[in-house]
Amino acid sequence: MSTEATRSHVYDGIQEFDNRLPNWWLWTFYGACIFSIFYWVHYHTIGTGDLPGAAFVKEQAEAQARLEKQMAENPITNESLLKMAGEATAVAKGDAIFHNAADPLRCAFCHKDDASGLVGPNLTDDMWVYGGKPIDIYTTIMEGRPGGMPAHKSRGLPFVLNVTAYVLSIKNTNKPGKAPEANAKKEQ
Numbered sequence: 001m002s003t004e005a006t007r008s009h010v011y012d013g014i015q016e017f018d019n020r021l022p023n024w025w026l027w028t029f030y031g032a033c034i035f036s037i038f039y040w041v042h043y044h045t046i047g048t049g050d051l052p053g054a055a056f057v058k059e060q061a062e063a064q065a066r067l068e069k070q071m072a073e074n075p076i077t078n079e080s081l082l083k084m085a086g087e088a089t090a091v092a093k094g095d096a097i098f099h100n101a102a103d104p105l106r107c108a109f110c111h112k113d114d115a116s117g118l119v120g121p122n123l124t125d126d127m128w129v130y131g132g133k134p135i136d137i138y139t140t141i142m143e144g145r146p147g148g149m150p151a152h153k154s155r156g157l158p159f160v161l162n163v164t165a166y167v168l169s170i171k172n173t174n175k176p177g178k179a180p181e182a183n184a185k186k187e188q
Contacts, residue, residue, distance in 0.1 A: 077135065
């Protein structure tokens, strides 16, 4: 048994030592208390700093402005989308998104794993309801279509571009699957 002083109370037959807290712990605690006072004054009392919610909104607005500037400098065209469809990394990212089992809105859920169509149309043939040009496919993924195709613009431009690249890479591979929609037209 130790010769150090113990507290007078006993719980379940256990007595506690009455040890002093280490100095490093005390200084960390005092520092956190002092920091919290300055934090409160800076963010809540005089309001010289942005709270996390306001900082997030500000950061998103700046990112949107950068994206709009980039889009003005490099607009999305059929040629740029076809070029992206030729890049292996973009197609691989799009493939991963298309088949992502953790995503409840994954593309393969409606178009099947091989994109031959289940509820959604067959993406491997040359029949397209809203057009088979790269910009048409991009617009369909970005804005969605009535009757089931959800809009994916909220997921961001890289998401939409990579999925578009993947769909363009599998287009016209003609896998047997779902018959073309009644209002689908052969791609010109």
